[in-house]
Amino acid sequence: MADYRVIPLQTYPRRAHFQYFSQLAQPYGGLTVAVEITSFLARCQEVGSPFFLSFLYCVSRAANRVPELRQRVRAGEIVEYDHCPTSHTVALEDGTYCYCALEDTGPFPAYLARAQAAQARAKAQPSLEDGGEEDSLPLFFVSCLPWVSYEGLIQPTPVPADTNPRITWGRWRQEGEKIVLPVSLLCNHALVDGIHMAAFYRCLEEELALFPGESLPHTF
Numbered sequence: 001m002a003d004y005r006v007i008p009l010q011t012y013p014r015r016a017h018f019q020y021f022s023q024l025a026q027p028y029g030g031l032t033v034a035v036e037i038t039s040f041l042a043r044c045q046e047v048g049s050p051f052f053l054s055f056l057y058c059v060s061r062a063a064n065r066v067p068e069l070r071q072r073v074r075a076g077e078i079v080e081y082d083h084c085p086t087s088h089t090v091a092l093e094d095g096t097y098c099y100c101a102l103e104d105t106g107p108f109p110a111y112l113a114r115a116q117a118a119q120a121r122a123k124a125q126p127s128l129e130d131g132g133e134e135d136s137l138p139l140f141f142v143s144c145l146p147w148v149s150y151e152g153l154i155q156p157t158p159v160p161a162d163t164n165p166r167i168t169w170g171r172w173r174q175e176g177e178k179i180v181l182p183v184s185l186l187c188n189h190a191l192v193d194g195i196h197m198a199a200f201y202r203c204l205e206e207e208l209a210l211f212p213g214e215s216l217p218h219t220f
Helices: 016-021 038-047 051-064 108-125 195-209
Strands: 004-007 028-036 069-075 079-081 086-091 097-102 140-144 168-170 171-177 178-188
Touching: 004 069, 028 195, 038 051, 038 178, 038 195, 051 140, 051 168, 051 171, 051 195, 069 108, 086 108, 108 168, 178 195
Parallel strands: 086 140, 140 168
Antiparallel strands: 004 079, 028 178, 069 079, 086 097, 168 178, 171 178
């Protein structure tokens, strides 16, 4: 089980916001941003690095740099995980998909080897299970729509609401001399505000610029 700390509600600065949005039937808020990937894509193509796993590596590291994205509601308490893995969709030959969980720790070459092995295992024994509630709580839920370059996205969400952020991207497109990729982030507003979502996109831009170097520390 991932390590976490409990955030006391008495001293939590967003206590009123948490209590308000926790009562809503649909407490989620989301953004879709066209993220420039011109240089990142060129580097991937230059070294022959698979785009999806390269981008997933940057997404995971960016999300982990924003503390609010690592926060969840666990047994009625707000907890903040030290580090959150991803659970991403893997396409299957029959047109469906399964899930594959990954940690982004270590340099990219080591991550890539682990990721490719994990995807092969997932395809061999496909499942839509992320494990029990304790196992799935720290996860970032990640998916991709490589067939379309969209402007907005509506995602299915559970009842009662969970607190796992959902990150999705589509097909890149040319805009003048730039190449951009639609990237969507959906979060539970009880824990995450717009300023925290904006921080994710800022961190993602920085991780893409650094790729395949080391991640920046948690700075936000």
